[in-house]
Amino acid sequence: MKKKNIIEMFVEGARKGWSIAINGLMPNVILAFALIKILEVTGAMAFIGDVFAPVMGVFGLPGQAIMVSVTALMSQGGAVGVLASLLTDGGVDAKQATILLPAIFASGGQLQNLGRVLGTSGVQTKYYGLIFGMSIINGIIALTVMSFVVKAL
Amino acid sequence: MNMEEKQKQEVQKEDDKGRFSLAGIITLLLAVVIFSGLMASGKGWSTAFDFVTLSGKFGTMKDATTATFMGAGGSGARAGFLLALSLVPGVMLAMGIVSIVEQTGGLKVAQKLLTPLLRPLMGLPGNVSLALISSLQSTDAGAGMTKDLFDEGLITEKERAIFVQFQFTGCAVINNYLTLGSMVFANILVPISVPLVLVLVLKFFAANVTRFVINKFYTEEA
Numbered sequence: 001m002k003k004k005n006i007i008e009m010f011v012e013g014a015r016k017g018w019s020i021a022i023n024g025l026m027p028n029v030i031l032a033f034a035l036i037k038i039l040e041v042t043g044a045m046a047f048i049g050d051v052f053a054p055v056m057g058v059f060g061l062p063g064q065a066i067m068v069s070v071t072a073l074m075s076q077g078g079a080v081g082v083l084a085s086l087l088t089d090g091g092v093d094a095k096q097a098t099i100l101l102p103a104i105f106a107s108g109g110q111l112q113n114l115g116r117v118l119g120t121s122g123v124q125t126k127y128y129g130l131i132f133g134m135s136i137i138n139g140i141i142a143l144t145v146m147s148f149v150v151k152a153l
Numbered sequence: 154m155n156m157e158e159k160q161k162q163e164v165q166k167e168d169d170k171g172r173f174s175l176a177g178i179i180t181l182l183l184a185v186v187i188f189s190g191l192m193a194s195g196k197g198w199s200t201a202f203d204f205v206t207l208s209g210k211f212g213t214m215k216d217a218t219t220a221t222f223m224g225a226g227g228s229g230a231r232a233g234f235l236l237a238l239s240l241v242p243g244v245m246l247a248m249g250i251v252s253i254v255e256q257t258g259g260l261k262v263a264q265k266l267l268t269p270l271l272r273p274l275m276g277l278p279g280n281v282s283l284a285l286i287s288s289l290q291s292t293d294a295g296a297g298m299t300k301d302l303f304d305e306g307l308i309t310e311k312e313r314a315i316f317v318q319f320q321f322t323g324c325a326v327i328n329n330y331l332t333l334g335s336m337v338f339a340n341i342l343v344p345i346s347v348p349l350v351l352v353l354v355l356k357f358f359a360a361n362v363t364r365f366v367i368n369k370f371y372t373e374e375a
Contacts, residue, residue, distance in 0.1 A: 006253055013252020017245035020332050025244070026237035029336065033233030034207045041206060042198040077333045084236055084336040089228065098341040102348035105330050106323050106355050113292065117321045120296035122303065127314040130366060134359040135322040141358075142351060153342055 025077060032071070032081025039067070040089070049091075059099060059143040060150070064091045068100050069139070076108035095153075099146040107139030211235060240335050247331040251290075260286050275360045277316055280307050285319070292324040311367050318363040323352040 004012070039045040045064055053063035064086060072079035083100055086092045092100070110132060118128055183202065186192065192203040200206040209229015214220045223235045254260065264286050268279035281302060288295020299316055302308045308316065330349050338345050 004256060006257070009253045009256045010249040013255075014245040014249035016252065017248030017332070018241065020248065021237065021241040021244040025240060025332065025336070026234065028333075029233040029237040030230045033209065033228070033236075034230050037207055037209060037229045038201045041201045076329055080333045080336045081233070085233065087337060087340055088232060088236070094340045094342055097337050098343055101334060101337060101341055102351045105326050105334065105348065105352045109292075109324060110321070113321055113324055116292050117296045117317060117324060120293065121299040121313065121317045121320070123299075123314050123317045124310060126371070127317070127363075127367070130363055131314070131318045131321050134318060134362055138322045138355045138359050142355060145351060146348075149343065149347070 028075065028077035029081040029084065032078055033085045036067070036082060036085040036089070036091075045091070059147045061096050061099060061143075061147075062092060065096060065100060068104065072104045072108040072139070074109070074111050076104055079104045079108055095150050098150050099143060102146055103139045103142040106142040107135045110135055209233075236336065243335045243338070244332050247335070251328070251331070274357060275315060275319065276364045277312055278308060281312075281316055284316075288320045288325065289327045290325055291328065292320070295320045295325070311371070314367055315360050315364045319356050319360040322359045323356045326352050326356070 036045070039048070045067075048066060049063035051063060052066040056063050056065045068079050068083050068086070071082045080101075083092070083097055083104070087094075087097055114128075114132075118131065123131070186202050187204050187207070190203065190205070192199045192201075193205055195203070207229055209231045210227055211231045212220075212224025212227030212235070215225045221239070223232075223239055227235065264282045267282045267285065271277045271279050271282060271285070281299075284295055284298035284302060287298055296317075299308075299313060299320070303310070303313045326349065330352070334345070334348070341348070
């Protein structure tokens with residue numbers, strides 16, 4: 001097999017990037033934006049905002065931000081999509097987005113990872129609760145740390 | 154042939170039932186309403202069932218000196234589409250750079266540097282370093298390699314649990330963050346490395362909490 005030069009390496013990776021962006025990112029973003037639109041026109045978003053304002057307020061976030069956390073349980077891509085959508089229509093500002101972003105990656109996608117990580121690795125089921133719980137705790141820690149970081153800016 | 158027959162039989166069985174699934178009825182009705190345009194003239198919540206509302210609109214060039222092709226004030230699927238499109242160059246560039254690091258052996262260097270640190274950092278043997286580096290890029294590759302390590306007897310049950318904890322929280326964070334995170338990179342107020350470092354630190358933190366809990370409260374045998 002021929003050894004690849006650096007240009008071929010880059011192009012190969014960039015091609016993979018195209019496929020990730022178009023096949024992975026875009027469908028998630030379209031779903032998130034349509035979902036947020038539904039929540040907005042039905043008035044559900046305002047309701048969610050009121051109900052969860054006290055909880056999310058602890059981290060300096062508006063109630064609507066709970067949508068990012070809930071979506072994150074299912075999919076990291078969906079959650080960042082929801083965050084981007086909230087940014088677009090002013091539901092969260094740049095400060096709040098900065099608080100939310102690390103938490104999405106610290107604890108996002110757990111529901112699909114039950115199969116993809118816990119199932120595939122074959123780890124014993126008695127550890128599932130511990131492992132799952134720690135990822136939620138990590139998300140909360142990430143929100144807490146970032147809320148202090150943003151305050152100090 | 155066998156497969157075909159089986160499928161035919163199954164189709165037959167479905168037909169014999171002659172019942173409609175509830176979910177099928179609901180989704181069909183909703184789709185008819187959404188595509189019919191009946192809700193377009195509605196006000197408030199009912200417009201959620203209108204295709205044009207969900208499609209939304211592209212932003213417009215309100216201020217030509219600062220506007221990008223995404224415009225401002227867009228909404229719905231159309232705004233999402235333009236946002237996703239705006240991310241393509243960044244994702245391609247990032248994946249191109251990662252690809253060079255990967256293929257020139259940059260990851261092997263990282264792996265070598267990491268090997269002696271694994272025991273003090275997480276209580277894991279050095280031979281998991283390759284799986285660890287892989288897990289930062291691909292959730293599935295990391296989990297698969299972990300199973301292999303255990304099956305070959307290179308790590309114990311407890312070590313597997315600690316290692317899986319490390320992978321489970323912040324899964325494939327380097328690739329996921331660089332691609333998915335790029336949706337909001339333009340808006341965040343800290344250098345883009347800050348969230349990444351925080352997540353990596355939290356991964357080590359979670360692994361160590363699990364290490365502590367397992368050593369204290371779990372017995373080795375199942």
